[in-house]
Amino acid sequence: xxxxxxxxxxxxxxxxxxxxxxxxxxxxxxxxxxxxxxxxxxxxxxxxxxxxxxxxxxxxxxxxxxxxxxxxxxxxxxxxxxxxxxxxxxxxxxxxxxxxxxxxxxxxxxxxxxxxxxxxxxxxxxxxxxxxxxxxxxxxxxxxxxx
Amino acid sequence: xxxxxxxxxxxxxxxxxxxxxxxxxxxxxxxxxxxxxxxxxxxxxxxxxxxxxxxxxxxxxxxxxxxxxxxxxxxxxxxxxxxxxxxxxxxxxxxxxxxxxxxxxxxxxxxxxxxxxxxxxxxxxxxxxxxxxxxxxxxxxxxxxxxxxxxxxxxxxxxxxxxxxxxx
Numbered sequence: 563x564x565x566x567x568x569x570x571x572x573x574x575x576x577x578x579x580x581x582x583x584x585x586x587x588x589x590x591x592x593x594x595x596x597x598x599x600x601x602x603x604x605x606x607x608x609x610x611x612x613x614x615x616x617x618x619x620x621x622x623x624x625x626x627x628x629x630x631x632x633x634x635x636x637x638x639x640x641x642x643x644x645x646x647x648x649x650x651x652x653x654x655x656x657x658x659x660x661x662x663x664x665x666x667x668x669x670x671x672x673x674x675x676x677x678x679x680x681x682x683x684x685x686x687x688x689x690x691x692x693x694x695x696x697x698x699x700x701x702x703x704x705x706x707x708x709x
Numbered sequence: 710x711x712x713x714x715x716x717x718x719x720x721x722x723x724x725x726x727x728x729x730x731x732x733x734x735x736x737x738x739x740x741x742x743x744x745x746x747x748x749x750x751x752x753x754x755x756x757x758x759x760x761x762x763x764x765x766x767x768x769x770x771x772x773x774x775x776x777x778x779x780x781x782x783x784x785x786x787x788x789x790x791x792x793x794x795x796x797x798x799x800x801x802x803x804x805x806x807x808x809x810x811x812x813x814x815x816x817x818x819x820x821x822x823x824x825x826x827x828x829x830x831x832x833x834x835x836x837x838x839x840x841x842x843x844x845x846x847x848x849x850x851x852x853x854x855x856x857x858x859x860x861x862x863x864x865x866x867x868x869x870x871x872x873x874x875x876x877x
Contacts, residue, residue: 570766571766571768571773574765574766575763575765575766575767575768576765577763577764577765578727578764578765578766580734580749580752580753580756580764581749582732582734582735582745582749583731583732584733584734585729585731585733586731596731597731600729600730600731603729603766604729606766607726609772610769610772611768611769611772611773612766612767612768612769613767613768613769614725614726614766614767615726615727615765615766615767616723616724616725616726616727616764617720617723617752617755617756617761617762617763617764618761618762618763618764618765618767619720619760619761619762620759620760620761620762623758623759623760624712624720624760625712630807630809630821632812632816634815655858656858657778657855657856657857657858658855658856658857658858659780659853659854659855659856660853660854660856661851661853662815663815663816666780666853666855693812693815693816695809695810695812695816695821696809696810697807697808697809698807698808698809698810698819699790699791699794699807699808700806700807700808701794701795701797701798701806701807701808702797702798702799702803702804702805702806703762703805
């Protein structure tokens with residue numbers, strides 16, 4: 563990754579033009595041609611630096627539900643339980659964390675009611691309590707990273 | 710904002726991200742039987758309506774070098790949790806900040822912040838600096854570093870439309 567890649571990442575995390583030739587429009591501000599920009603974005607995607615290039619949705623405003631859930635998983639069952647949890651397409655990410663509650667995952671569903679079903683199915687399949695911790699108030703969502 | 714079936718098809722079509730072509734919105738529209746101007750207008754409306762929080766690239770922070778990822782949590786009395794949340798949410802070190810319900814007895818914490826950094830020491834220092842700066846030392850507190858990432862994908866939304874319908 564060079565300085566141009568870093569500039570692309572820092573610029574495009576902030577937003578992307580919604581117009582007929584958006585790559586050309588943003589490439590100009592970076593001193594590139596549209597083709598050069600697309601090639602570099604393709605490479606960053608192939609290298610796994612960029613996960614997605616498009617919209618970040620607001621689940622609740624789409625009528626869906628989003629929650630953070632945690633489980634206390636016995637260490638010897640970790641991989642088995644992770645496999646069960648990750649198999650749900652509604653699970654967007656899942657991390658092991660250093661705490662008695664050691665598995666933390668986000669459930670995002672499109673339809674109201676489905677969240678409760680997913681959490682109940684995970685409890686049934688694993689026999690482990692799932693703590694549902696939905697957002698009560700949002701103070702900041704600015705997940706951006708300076709490259 | 711209510712989404713039409715055609716909006717939902719567009720949402721699904723955007724799940725993999727924009728195609729890397731000179732007219733990406735035209736290319737997306739071609740899959741759905743929508744013209745370029747219509748795709749642009751609908752995406753703009755969804756952004757203006759707050760359905761789209763942000764339209765751009767989403768990075769994999771670990772691959773970018775942000776390998777230390779901590780969830781810092783506090784148990785703050787209900788009367789002041791909103792105020793503390795706003796202050797922490799404004800801090801540049803904090804990448805996400807939410808109030809969530811405690812789950813007693815396992816989990817007394819109600820304020821959740823994410824702090825990301827290039828190494829664990831730097832993240833620990835950032836969190837300690839937050840505690841000092843905002844006088845949070847009196848509140849029960851925990852820091853949960855992530856040790857393994859099992860899954861990181863975007864959430865999936867929208868309804869793909871059948872190919873035959875798209876071709877009409």
